[in-house]
Every structure is written in structure tokens, then in C-alpha cells.
Amino acid sequence: MxxxxxxQAASEALMEEFRxxxxxxxxGTDIPADLREEFGEARIRQTPIxxxxxxxxxxxxxxxxxxxxxxxxxxxxxxxxxxxxVNQAAKITYMFGGQAKFPIVYRMTVGASKSFAAQHSxxxxxxxMNVPGLKIILPATPYDMKGLxxxxxxxxxxVISFEHMGLGDIEGEVxxxxxxxxxxxxxIRRKGTDVTVVALAKMMYEALAAAEELAKKGISVEVIDPRxxxxxxxxxxxxxxKRTGRFVVVDEACITAGAxxxxxxxxxxxxxxxxxxKSAPRRVCGLDIPIPYSPPMEKYALPDCGNIISAIExxxxxx
Amino acid sequence: MINNxxxxxxxxxxxxxxxxxxxxxxxxxxxxxxxxxxxxxIGQEAVATGVCTNLRQDDRIISNHRGHGHCIxxxxxxxxxxxxxxxxxxxxxxxxxxxMHIADFKIGMLGANGIVAGGLPISAGAALAxxxxxxxxxxxxxxxxxxxxxxxxxxxxxxxxIWKLPLIFACENNGYGVNTPVKYATGxxxxxxxxxxxxxxxxxxxxxxxxxxxHEAAKKTVADxxxxxxxxxxxxxxxxxxxxxxxxxLADLRPAYELENWxxxxxxxxxxxxxLKDRAAEKQTLKDINAQVMQEIQHAVDYALASPxxxxxxxxxxxxxx
Numbered sequence: 296m297x298x299x300x301x302x303q304a305a306s307e308a309l310m311e312e313f314r315x316x317x318x319x320x321x322x323g324t325d326i327p328a329d330l331r332e333e334f335g336e337a338r339i340r341q342t343p344i345x346x347x348x349x350x351x352x353x354x355x356x357x358x359x360x361x362x363x364x365x366x367x368x369x370x371x372x373x374x375x376x377x378x379x380x381v382n383q384a385a386k387i388t389y390m391f392g393g394q395a396k397f398p399i400v401y402r403m404t405v406g407a408s409k410s411f412a413a414q415h416s417x418x419x420x421x422x423x424m425n426v427p428g429l430k431i432i433l434p435a436t437p438y439d440m441k442g443l444x445x446x447x448x449x450x451x452x453x454v455i456s457f458e459h460m461g462l463g464d465i466e467g468e469v470x471x472x473x474x475x476x477x478x479x480x481x482x483i484r485r486k487g488t489d490v491t492v493v494a495l496a497k498m499m500y501e502a503l504a505a506a507e508e509l510a511k512k513g514i515s516v517e518v519i520d521p522r523x524x525x526x527x528x529x530x531x532x533x534x535x536x537k538r539t540g541r542f543v544v545v546d547e548a549c550i551t552a553g554a555x556x557x558x559x560x561x562x563x564x565x566x567x568x569x570x571x572x573k574s575a576p577r578r579v580c581g582l583d584i585p586i587p588y589s590p591p592m593e594k595y596a597l598p599d600c601g602n603i604i605s606a607i608e609x610x611x612x613x614x
Numbered sequence: 615m616i617n618n619x620x621x622x623x624x625x626x627x628x629x630x631x632x633x634x635x636x637x638x639x640x641x642x643x644x645x646x647x648x649x650x651x652x653x654x655x656i657g658q659e660a661v662a663t664g665v666c667t668n669l670r671q672d673d674r675i676i677s678n679h680r681g682h683g684h685c686i687x688x689x690x691x692x693x694x695x696x697x698x699x700x701x702x703x704x705x706x707x708x709x710x711x712x713x714m715h716i717a718d719f720k721i722g723m724l725g726a727n728g729i730v731a732g733g734l735p736i737s738a739g740a741a742l743a744x745x746x747x748x749x750x751x752x753x754x755x756x757x758x759x760x761x762x763x764x765x766x767x768x769x770x771x772x773x774x775x776i777w778k779l780p781l782i783f784a785c786e787n788n789g790y791g792v793n794t795p796v797k798y799a800t801g802x803x804x805x806x807x808x809x810x811x812x813x814x815x816x817x818x819x820x821x822x823x824x825x826x827x828x829h830e831a832a833k834k835t836v837a838d839x840x841x842x843x844x845x846x847x848x849x850x851x852x853x854x855x856x857x858x859x860x861x862x863x864l865a866d867l868r869p870a871y872e873l874e875n876w877x878x879x880x881x882x883x884x885x886x887x888x889x890l891k892d893r894a895a896e897k898q899t900l901k902d903i904n905a906q907v908m909q910e911i912q913h914a915v916d917y918a919l920a921s922p923x924x925x926x927x928x929x930x931x932x933x934x935x936x
Binding site: 320337338340342343345347348349350351352353354355356357358359360361363378379382383387388389390391392393394395396397427428430451452 | 674705709711717718719724725728732736737738740741742744745770773777931
């Protein structure tokens with residue numbers, strides 16, 4: 296099959312959806328050249344660096360029958376517009392009793408790994424997960440990026456696409472033919488029988504490397520990528536843990552009150568899953584510090600394959 | 615000037631409907647029949663009325679926390695408004711929004727907003743939608759003087775200016791952001807200076823208690839904005855008669871003489887006097903309109919009271935759209 300990068304997959308998704316629906320509009324400080332060339336300045340609109348204005352303008356566009364896609368760029372810049380995300384976009388459907396639809400895609404770059412330091416590196420999924428009314432996608436492969444982003448553009452709700460800064464250049468198989476990926480469907484990246492590892496975004500690759508390593512020691516690791524956090528495919532995760540009896544969750548966001556905590560609660564709160572647990576679940580997450588600049592410190596702040604292997608060996612101690 | 619008697623009486627009736635609606639909301643709030651927070655529009659009726667009577671149904675407005683007047687003037691249904699404020703299932707938002715979140719997208723009322731300046735970015739999007747649609751629709755955003763210190767306000771003035779959006783900034787300068795005087799909070803006598811000075815948006819200061827002045831200013835502005843001349847800032851000087859919101863024992867730090875002074879400039883009484891002086895209406899006609907308005911308000915309350923409360927689990931619906 297043909298290969299593209301993560302970034303190319305996103306471009307293709309938007310190009311296809313903008314051709315399909317002339318109510319789509321693009322807002323952002325960057326101009327995607329291919330979209331601008333085909334659809335012009337009016338629809339592919341460059342904005343000043345004024346996040347509140349364009350994050351909010353997308354809401355007004357959506358409420359008026361348009362389907363905006365907003366490139367917020369770094370997730371850290373998104374915080375400048377938190378009133379519009381939290382008080383407005385997330386709540387407006389509900390507050391108005393569902394009388395209007397607000398189809399919006401907000402794209403934001405998350406993660407760390409490039410020595411961008413604290414104000415350009417963060418993985419704030421759980422902050423948004425705590426705000427009902429938003430959907431959250433977290434594509435980790437070019438295939439998922441294209442399929443999920445296309446679904447996001449067609450969804451009738453505000454969808455945040457968290458895209459990892461370290462994945463832009465990775466290549467993967469992407470079919471020529473059109474496809475969509477429904478929200479709320481996790482994918483099992485590797486089958487295993489001893490332990491279930493749920494890994495988010497770029498951590499999925501670290502988890503796969505850990506699984507490969509541990510296979511040599513006779514430990515069979517199942518790796519699950521939820522792909523979307525809201526909605527979340529609870530069943531696939533719970534079914535897997537029921538089979539393996541062991542659970543590790545990996546996320547590079549800070550450990551305190553992160554998505555990993557929510558996923559752990561999901562596993563231990565279900566009595567049917569809980570009684571099959573052979574050992575206490577473990578979280579492998581980023582340290583509770585702002586992301587530092589210097590490479591040795593940045594690397595130290597983030598979980599990696601080695602941390603995942605240690606955690607899996609811990610949960611395997613109780614046979 | 616409006617020479618048409620029918621149009622004059624229409625303005626009168628809308629202003630009176632807002633006043634009577636708000637008076638009834640206060641009474642029913644105080645009795646405990648209305649469960650939650652309400653911000654009264656009494657004293658500012660001429661602004662919503664004079665602006666919205668120049669709009670078409672397909673023009674879009676965005677309102678703020680003090681939004682009942684804007685809803686009524688844009689043509690919202692009193693029954694569904696009252697039912698919403700009463701927290702009933704038949705309300706505009708099925709009881710999920712209450713006073714601060716009334717919306718009626720079918721008549722271009724894209725929602726009141728509980729966050730000061732929070733509606734401004736949304737209005738930029740509504741105006742951009744109108745521009746992209748290519749017709750002559752416009753958008754109007756209502757906000758107070760207090761909103762002019764928020765960052766969102768400045769971002770949207772800039773965006774409207776550079777994109778020449780068909781957007782009217784309808785600022786109701788009632789002298790105070792809660793209890794903070796506008797002069798203290800901005801250092802300006804007129805906040806429209808921010809639009810003219812900083813963003814190249816024409817600004818006009820209007821007597822917000824004179825419904826004819828408001829109507830005339832809005833009429834010209836609406837025509838200009840429809841014609842694609844870009845955004846305009848209208849600053850309406852007015853005063854709210856009640857505290858920031860209704861609450862027992864709410865501290866109102868404004869000097870008492872101010873209210874007494876502004877009450878002598880009541881927009882409704884002033885308009886009544888003018889109608890009678892110009893022989894545009896008989897006393898009896900105005901009385902009849904008042905009786906009709908009272909009946910409509912009573913009907914709205916009856917409708918609300920006859921409507922069921924939502925079931926607790928109705929709270930789970932409408933978080934997401936299908």
C-alpha cells in the first residue's frame with residue numbers, strides 16, 4: 296500500500312473534506328498552501344495571532360451553518376482562548392437545549408520531545424476531557440490521522456484533534472480510496488495474553504517497542520491505542536484486561552489527574568474486570584514538572600520504553 | 615424620522631413589553647417562583663428596541679447576560695422565554711440555560727451569554743458567515759461598557775476591522791461594570807474611542823434613552839453595514855435601574871442621586887410624552903397597548919406555570935448533537 300506521512304495524511308483529509316462540503320472554512324495563523332490555492336482567501340482565512348477571536352469565531356460560523364476547521368497550532372496557545380473552548384464551544388449546544396449544531400474541528404499540537412520547553416510542550420487532554428461537550432481525538436498514525444480527521448470534519452460537535460509534535464514526519468500506510476474511522480473504536484496494535492498496555496499518542500510506539508523486547512523474555516503484551524478519548528472505547532479495554540488480568544497505561548502527560556488516571560479508574564471500577572486483576576494496575580506517565588528545555592532533562596521528564604518495561608515487569612511479579 | 619404611526623406604536627409596544635416582562639420577572643424572582651439568577655434590563659429598553667427594529671429576521675444578534683430585552687426586540691416568543699426563566703421543559707432551552715442563555719436560532723437570536731465579552735468572538739463568526747454567504751445579512755453584538763476591558767473585545771474589534779465584517783458593535787454604556795464606574799475602569803468618557811482610535815472603526819455616541827435617536831442611528835448604520843462598508847461601533851449612553859442582578863440585599867454602590875436623575879429620563883415615559891405631544895397617539899391607545907402587553911405577560915407566566923419541570927434525567931440530553 297501507498298505510504299504518506301502523518302502531516303500529509305492530515306492535508307489529504309482536509310483537502311477531501313473541503314472538496315466535499317463547500318460550507319467548510321479554515322481559520323488559522325498559518326495558511327495551508329494547498330487549501331488556499333484551491334479554495335481561495337475567503338474560505339482559507341489567515342487570522343491574526345488572537346486565539347480567542349478565531350476560536351470563538353468558529354463557534355459563530357458553526358452556529359450560522361458553516362463547518363469551520365481551526366488550526367490553533369500548539370496546544371499551549373489554546374489556553375489563551377480557554378473561555379471560548381470551555382465556556383462557549385463546549386457548553387453552547389447544551390445551554391441552548393440542543394436547538395443548534397456546532398460542527399467545529401480544533402487542531403492542536405501536543406507532546407514534547409523537541410526542546411521546545413515548557414510553553415510549547417504539553418499534553419493537556421485530560422483538562423478538556425473534564426469539560427463535557429467536546430470530543431477528543433488523538434491520532435497516532437497517518438492512517439488514523441486521515442480517517443479520524445475526516446470524521447471530525449463531518450461530526451456535528453466541537454472536536455479537538457490533539458496531534459503529537461513528534462509524529463509529523465512518521466510514515467505509514469494510507470489507502471488511496473476514501474475511508475472514515477468512527478469515533479470510539481480503539482485498535483489493538485499488538486495481540487498479547489499476559490498484560491494489557493493502553494498507550495496514548497506517541498507512547499503507542501514506545502509501548503510496541505517494550506512489547507517487542509519483553510516478547511524475548513516470554514512476556515506476551517497486548518497494546519491498545521484508544522485513538523479517541525471522548526468518546527472512549529471502554530469495552531475493548533475492559534475485555535482485554537479481563538483476558539490478561541494485568542493493566543498498564545502509558546501517557547506522556549503529567550501523571551496527576553491525567554487521562555491515565557481515568558483509564559485506570561475505568562478498569563478498577565468495573566467489578567467484572569476488577570475481580571480478574573492479578574496485580575495492581577500501574578500508570579507510566581510524565582513527571583509532574585513543566586517540560587524542561589535541555590535534552591537530558593526533557594528526556595527524563597517523559598516516559599520511554601525502559602519505563603514501560605519496568606512497569607510491565609512489576610505487574611508481572613504477581614502471577 | 616419615523617412618520618409612520620404604526621411603526622412608532624410598534625416601538626412603544628416593544629419597549630413596554632420589555633419593561634413589563636422585566637417587572638414581572640423581578641416579582642416572580644422575589645416570590646421564589648423563578649429559581650435562578652436574573653439581570654434586569656429595566657432602563658435600557660430603548661437600545662434593544664431601536665436597534666432590533668431595523669433588523670431582518672435573518673440578521674443575527676448575539677446578546678449578553680442582560681439579554682431579555684434583546685430577545686424580545688428580535689421577536690422571541692414570550693411564553694418560551696418565561697418558561698425558560700421558570701426552568702420549565704417548554705422553555706427555549708428546555709430549562710438547561712435559564713435567563714442568561716436564551717437563544718432562538720430560528721429568528722437569528724444566537725444566544726445570550728453569561729461571560730462578559732464572551733459573545734464577541736462568536737459574533738465575529740456570525741458576521742463572517744454573513745460575509746461568506748455573499749448576501750446582505752449583518753450581525754449585531756450587544757455588550758456593556760464592562761466588556762470593553764476584556765481581551766476578547768479588542769481581538770474582535772481588530773478582526774472585524776481587518777476583515778471588514780458586516781458587524782455592528784452595539785455597546786450599552788450604562789456607566790458601570792457591576793459596581794465599577796466606566797470612567798475609572800477605562801479612563802475614558804466614551805468607550806467608542808477605543809474603536810475609532812485603535813481600530814479604525816467608525817464610532818457614534820447615541821442617547822440610549824431616546825428610542826427615536828437609537829432607531830435613527832441604527833437605521834443609518836444598518837444600511838451602511840449592509841452595503842459592505844465594514845463594522846461600526848454604536849455607543850448608547852444609558853443606565854440600568856436595578857442592581858447588577860436580582861438578589862436580596864445586593865450591594866449597589868452607585869450613588870442614589872444618579873438613579874433618581876436617570877429615572878427622569880425614563881425611555882418609555884419620554885417616548886409617551888413625545889407621542890402625545892406630537893399627536894401620534896391618543897392616551898387611550900397607549901393605555902390599550904399597556905393592557906394588551908400586561909395580558910401577554912400574564913399569558914407567558916400562565917404558560918410557564920402550566921408547563922412541566924424537566925425530569926432530572928433530562929439533564930443527560932443535548933450534551934452532544936447527533
